[in-house]
Amino acid sequence: MEHFTLARVIHIVAVVLWIGGVSMVTTVIIPAVKKMKSKEDQLKTFEQIEGRFALQAKITTVLTGLSGFYMLYVLDAWDRYLDYRYWWIHAMTLVWILFTLVLFILEPFVLYKLFRKYGEKDPAKTFRIMHRAHWILLLLSLITTAGAVAGSHGWFWV
Numbered sequence: 001m002e003h004f005t006l007a008r009v010i011h012i013v014a015v016v017l018w019i020g021g022v023s024m025v026t027t028v029i030i031p032a033v034k035k036m037k038s039k040e041d042q043l044k045t046f047e048q049i050e051g052r053f054a055l056q057a058k059i060t061t062v063l064t065g066l067s068g069f070y071m072l073y074v075l076d077a078w079d080r081y082l083d084y085r086y087w088w089i090h091a092m093t094l095v096w097i098l099f100t101l102v103l104f105i106l107e108p109f110v111l112y113k114l115f116r117k118y119g120e121k122d123p124a125k126t127f128r129i130m131h132r133a134h135w136i137l138l139l140l141s142l143i144t145t146a147g148a149v150a151g152s153h154g155w156f157w158v
């Protein structure tokens with residue numbers, strides 16, 4: 001049982017660091033960068049800040065996934081994937097897959113090049129699209145977090 005509780009502790013500390021960082025980037029950093037006067041400053045500042053956060057996000061995403069799947073294994077709760085009342089288990093898995101794709105595949109192989117190309121051409125539009133994408137991921141993560149806390153403490157709506 002202690003192992004299970006330890007996994008839950010790791011899960012939540014990793015989620016706090018990860019989603020808290022996404023919130024900071026979305027609500028503070030991107031708006032501040034958008035207001036900068038020179039295009040060069042905008043691109044450089046954003047690359048430096050998000051680059052550092054990307055490493056943290058990679059580590060916390062891996063920890064969240066490992067601890068999450070470990071809890072499912074200990075609970076032997078794989079059949080929750082077949083029950084719509086456990087929509088928050090699906091939501092957690094979906095958020096995790098989305099971030100894993102973005103951080104480990106899309107960003108290094110696709111998004112970085114796109115950001116360089118379109119950031120030079122039309123920074124205002126590039127930051128607008130990126131800001132929107134961050135908002136969508138943040139809202140999805142917050143709904144998931146709320147649903148997971150409520151659900152794992154026995155609050156089911158249906």
Ligand code: HEM
Nearest residue numbers: 015065068069071072092093095096141144145148149152
């Ligand atoms: C592959 C990814 C994930 C898996 C397999 C997973 C699995 C789990 C499991 C099995 C639990 C315990 C449920 C219970 O006690 O009945 C849990 C709790 C939780 N998870 Fe996840 N999770 C994953 C990703 C995420 C993500 C991405 C978030 C946040 C955006 C998240 C947030 C939470 C929260 C807030 C709890 C509730 C802890 C509590 O109140 O005690 N998880 N997760």
